[in-house]
Amino acid sequence: MRSTGKMTRVPNNMVSVSLWITVIIIFGSLCDGGKILVAPLEGSHWVNMDILIKALHGQGHTVDVIRNANSWFIKENSTYYNTITIPNTKGWDEEFAADFVYKMIKYEKEKGSWLSIVRLYLNVFDAVKKTHEMVCQLITNILDSEEILKMLNEKQYDLMLTDPVWGTGIILAHKLKLPMVYNVRWTTTGEGHFDIAPSPMSYIPITGSGNTDRMSFFQRLKNYFFYLLLDLQLSHFNVKQYQAICDKYFTSRVNYHELLQGADLWLMRVDFVFEFPRPTMPNIIYIGGFQCTPAKPLPHDLEDFMQSSGDHGVIVMSLGSLIGNLPETVTAEIAAAFARLPQKVIWRYTGKKPSTLSNNTLMVDWMPQKDLLGHPKTKLFISHGGTNGVLEALYHGVPVIGIPFFFDQYDNLIRLQARGGAKLLSIADLGENTLHAAIKEVINEPSYRLNMQKLSHLHKDKPVKPLDSAIFWIEFVMRHKGAAHLRTESYKMPWYSYHSVDVVVTLFAVVLIFTYCIFVTVRYLCVKCCSRKRKTE
Known part of the structure; x- marks a missing residue:
């Protein structure tokens, strides 16, 4: 790697600071094309990793991506990355996701009894456990193959870029002795901050608790309960699977959780406009919204549909990449609520068209979501609450109605709701009347849009774009072969x-x-x- 020039003096006024940082990004981050090994996730996690890979390829770096044999999202052939397909492995596919979503909706609809709540948590636990079992099989197949290990060593990579929800990249980085950078929000053990940053539970809500950063005494009790529940589920079950691999394949004692905590850099996919304020660490770089871009012109058919909405505008609905099918009773209720609206609706859905679908609703298999959210006719975004979609709505200042299904979606929407930009509907309460009432409230109450526009202005008011910052810091770690001076050693303390x-x-x-x-x-x-x-x- 070629090192860069030194900075001599920081200018005083803000314009000069911005120009100075821009010069560093454009010229100071230049380095010889490096070799990067990527161990990603599927689904929406791959969508944002893919954007990062494209940007790295544009900087002249060679990128190799590890994928399983039946990868759902990661294509084997690409113009900007090479793939390393591990034989005899499988991961999440459409059938696995559809079965998981169906069970989640069923248990949510039954919510009210303790039995349904227990079933709900057991279903999530079982799905997560099976996922990590498939990942562990992928890692095992790599470590058992002398041919694959020889090929990976001969490539002489400069960096491991990975998403730490799965342990593939973490264990491989240790095996290949590579500096490691995370594209992260969640890890094997929960929300990323909890692994390395001080996290007082008096004002930092635990995933799934439904709390904000302002908690009453009983909410703090609930927060501790969810912490213990999450620690039991993730640390004592999921981590044990990866620890067994470490014990089997490494001669000296290797603690998997310490490997996870020991990444050189954490590119955190949040922004404090969105996230609640909390303690952080110097090797956490915030790149929330790095996938967001100004809206591009729409295809003619979509543009004509948008313009045909008149003054009423358009509602955009998408429930994410994993939710392709819903029970027919649910889609019938959603379509019936849309039919009562003066607005037009664009609904991304790949399942069977409901019988109650009206002429004001356009159902599509795919849509340019970011461009639609940035269109002046868009009045509302109905979303499942995935991090990508929520931040895209925030970027474009569009209010949200959230229908969370699983994982981090509820927590994402709680954060947006706490700032006055979203309204939540649970699956259990989702029906024609409740959805129609929620849409009318969010569209007719100006505070939702005004709050989202304020958040949008705050989010964009930065000297450096999040994607540029991410690329700079990845290349920084490559140039210096790590970032040990930013990494705390506190995680090694008992x-x-x-x-x-x-x-x-x-x-x-x-x-x-x-x-x-x-x-x-x-x-x-x-x-x-x-x-x-x-x-x-």
């Missing part, structure tokens, strides 16, 4: 040292011993005095 329990116990013992010595001394003097007095009498 829990009692990290929380200073040993110090507190020692100080308490010193105070106790000192108090006891005073007590014994005073008691001895009192006994002496009393003894002399009796002798005198």
Whole structure:
């Protein structure tokens, strides 16, 4: 890697600072084309990783992507990356996702009884467990193959870029001795911040708790309960699968959780316009919204549809890449609610068309979501609450009605709702009347749009675009073969040292011993005095 020139002085005014940083991004981040190994996830995680890979390819880097044999999203042939397909492996596919979504909706609709809640959590736990089992099989097939390992070593990669929800990249980076950069929001053990940054549970909500950063006493109790539940599920079950691989394939003792925490750089897919304020670390770089771009012109047929909406405007609905089919009763309720609206609707849905579908609703297999959200006719976005979609709506200042299904979606929408830009509808409450009422409220109440536009202005008011920042820091790690000076070593401390329990116990013992010595001394003097007095009498 070729190193860059040094910065001599930071200008005082803001315009000069912006220009200075831009010069660094354009010229200072230049480095010889490097070799990057990528271990991604499927689904929406791949969608944003793909954008990062394109940008890295544009900078002259060679990118190789690891994929399983039946990869759903990662295509084997591409013009801007090479693929390494691991034989005899499988991962999430449409059938697996459809079955998971169907069960989630069923249990949500039954919500109210403790039995349905238990079933809901067991279903999520089972799906996550099966996913990690498939990932562990992928890692095992790589480590068992001398041919694959020889090929990976001969390529002499400069960097591992991975999404740490799965452990493939984490274990391979250790095996190949590569610096590691995360494209991250979630990890194998939960929300990324909790792995390396101080996270007081008095004001930092745990995933799934439904809390904001302002909690009552009982909400804080709930927060601790969800922390224990998540720790039990993720740390004591999911991590154990990866730890078993570490124990099998590495000669010296390797702690998987320490490998996860030891990444050189965390490119965090959030923005504090969206995320609640919290402690952070110097090797966390915030790139929330890096996939967002100004809207491009729409295809003629979509543009004609948008213009035909008149002053009422258009509602855009998408429930993400994993939700291709819904029960017919659910889609019939959604279509019936749309039929009662003066607005027109563009609905991305690949399942069977509902019988209640009206002429005001255009159902499509695919749509240019970012361009539609940036269109002046768009009044509302109905979303499942995925990070990509939520940040795209925030970027374009479009209010949201959220229908969360699983994983981080509920938490994403809670954050947007807390800032006045979204309204939540649970699957259990989703029906023609509730959806229609929610749409009318969000469209007719100006505060939703005004709040989202304010968030949009804050999000865009930055000296450097998030994608440019991500590329700069990836190349920074490549140039310097890591970023150890930004990485804390606190994760290697035992829990009692990290929380200073040993110090507190020692100080308490010193105070106790000192108090006891005073007590014994005073008691001895009192006994002496009393003894002399009796002798005198």
